[in-house]
Amino acid sequence: xxxxxxxxxxxxxxxxxxxxxxxxxxxxxxxxxxxxxxxxxxxxxxxxxxxxxxxxxxxxxxxxxxxxxxxxxxxxxxxxxxxxxxxxxxxxxxxxxxxxxxxxxxxxxxxxxxxxxxxxxxxxxxxxxxxxxxxxxxxxxxxxxxxxxxxxxxxxxxxxxxxxxxxxxxxxxxxxxxxxxxxxxxxxxxxxxxxxxxxxxxxxxxxxxxxxxxxxxxxxxxxxxxxxxxxxxxxxxxxxxxxxxxxxxxxxxxxxxxxxxxxxxxxxxxxxxxxxxxxxxxxxxxxxxxxxxxxxxxxxxxxxxxxxxxxxxxxxxxxxxxxxxxxxxxxxxxxxxxxxxxxxxxxxxxxxxxxxxxxxxxxxxxxxxxxxxxxxxxxxxxxxxxxxxxxxxxxxxxxxxxxxxxxxxxxxxxxxxxxxxxxxxxxxxxxxxxxxxxxxxxxxxxxxxxxxxxxxxxxxxxxxxxxxxxxxxxxxxxxxxxxxxxxxxxxxxxxxxxxxxxxxxxxxxxxxxxxxxxxxxxxxxxxxxxxxxxxxxxxxxxxxxxxxxxxxxxxxxxxxxxxxxxxxxxxxxxxxxxxxx
Ligand code: NOJ
Numbered sequence: 001x002x003x004x005x006x007x008x009x010x011x012x013x014x015x016x017x018x019x020x021x022x023x024x025x026x027x028x029x030x031x032x033x034x035x036x037x038x039x040x041x042x043x044x045x046x047x048x049x050x051x052x053x054x055x056x057x058x059x060x061x062x063x064x065x066x067x068x069x070x071x072x073x074x075x076x077x078x079x080x081x082x083x084x085x086x087x088x089x090x091x092x093x094x095x096x097x098x099x100x101x102x103x104x105x106x107x108x109x110x111x112x113x114x115x116x117x118x119x120x121x122x123x124x125x126x127x128x129x130x131x132x133x134x135x136x137x138x139x140x141x142x143x144x145x146x147x148x149x150x151x152x153x154x155x156x157x158x159x160x161x162x163x164x165x166x167x168x169x170x171x172x173x174x175x176x177x178x179x180x181x182x183x184x185x186x187x188x189x190x191x192x193x194x195x196x197x198x199x200x201x202x203x204x205x206x207x208x209x210x211x212x213x214x215x216x217x218x219x220x221x222x223x224x225x226x227x228x229x230x231x232x233x234x235x236x237x238x239x240x241x242x243x244x245x246x247x248x249x250x251x252x253x254x255x256x257x258x259x260x261x262x263x264x265x266x267x268x269x270x271x272x273x274x275x276x277x278x279x280x281x282x283x284x285x286x287x288x289x290x291x292x293x294x295x296x297x298x299x300x301x302x303x304x305x306x307x308x309x310x311x312x313x314x315x316x317x318x319x320x321x322x323x324x325x326x327x328x329x330x331x332x333x334x335x336x337x338x339x340x341x342x343x344x345x346x347x348x349x350x351x352x353x354x355x356x357x358x359x360x361x362x363x364x365x366x367x368x369x370x371x372x373x374x375x376x377x378x379x380x381x382x383x384x385x386x387x388x389x390x391x392x393x394x395x396x397x398x399x400x401x402x403x404x405x406x407x408x409x410x411x412x413x414x415x416x417x418x419x420x421x422x423x424x425x426x427x428x429x430x431x432x433x434x435x436x437x438x439x440x441x442x443x444x445x446x447x448x449x450x451x452x453x454x455x456x457x458x459x460x461x462x463x464x465x466x467x468x469x470x471x472x473x474x475x476x477x478x479x480x481x482x483x484x485x486x487x488x489x490x491x492x493x494x495x496x497x498x499x500x501x502x503x504x505x506x507x508x509x510x511x512x513x514x515x516x517x518x519x520x521x522x523x524x525x526x527x528x529x530x531x532x533x534x535x536x537x538x539x540x541x542x543x544x545x546x547x548x549x550x551x552x553x554x555x556x557x558x559x560x561x562x563x564x565x566x567x568x569x570x571x572x573x574x575x576x577x578x579x580x581x
Contacts, residue, residue, distance in 0.1 A: 189427035338392075
């Protein structure tokens, strides 16, 4: 069989191109418009995952269709029109596989099924078809580092040291004193080793004991896990977000991790050690390249690429390795640095420049403002700056990911102790690691349970107290709402290639002002973005003079100076583009 266009391109790239050469452009003869949008951006050589915007659905909390208080796949399907109206391009769905839910789906007991609480494979197929019909790509979560302890592989593995699947997990003899084999710690508190009395050995788990680590040094396990990708690609998914990739491989010699001199009370207990031997091991890149090879042999029905997005919380220099030698790794190693960088113009500007400068040639940037593990942006920065942050996210160079609910400015919801669900909070209480506050049900309308569930069952997590006012229906009717701002930003980004694929040029701004130009290199069109990260009125950069405000976070026509907490996109109006305000 002839190789697919993408596979052929990758093979060619591997044979003949060095790390320092720019990447090959996607061959134009294989380009197919995925979602023709009349009158909007012209096709270019960028892939859909470069031009597009990803939206993360946390399925337990998006929409419940059967009244059990837990969101499900038919629920997601029923809300696809919200995503289409919002203007995103791809939906990433957190795990939907059968799972005992010790870590709410990140403990998979069957990699090729659907958890009954979420629906069935038929529901999944219907969802993919309905998403594709709306021009939305579907990205699944792939959890390769660990399975559930109830996965049949682990049940076999723990049954006997002689079992053929024993080596599919990480087993070690006790230390001479009978304790764990070394000092490694679990991310969720406690040791990373659990003793199995039946076989007299310990197994390793970077997370919960219910999440034993898979052994990627075993070729059969590796092959079985790559088959999982093939299964879902064959069912039509457009890519994967790959969970906890930096944990995939551990030190072959099982050396102790060194103590962390910077650890202080209040920090996660797992941070008492520097994860020198449990994280970011060099061998991981071979495994990622294998995943990528599988992905690249599954070009979609239109000849378009599938995407792999890697989850690795790493400093920028180490993150860059996850693009892989000669870009053979993830297309998008998640860039989480906006989550931790102080929200000041100078720091954020420096971050963008540092990240841009570190990108390997041809590597595509990406930005994240929130997800199901981190405090919501409106809680971190306050509602006014959350609007500025949305403009930043959607005007930076690179693929943005929006977490569900951020488009209406949802806040972290305090969870009463008796309703805590997150195993991390239960293991390490009161230090603020609990992730339930960011996983509360989506707020759709002002009706009972905010429209999340219409059944008698209580939602699995409490609703935000403000859901009567902060919800999709109310904000859709308000032309200045956070939702209207997101829709306007996404429409502008789609209409303006300068914003989606243009170059990024930093511009000197007044105090508190982060300013940059986005320039469409094909047409020369230039847009200026000026973001006031403070609460005082500030001057616009000189480059704005004589140009029009195309969009203000105030959702009006702008003002001669930047108002407190205001962000603007400034430029000459494009032909055929009406002001969103
Ligand atoms: C990262 C996921 O985002 C998080 O929710 C999960 O608990 C861990 N990986 C373990 O799978």
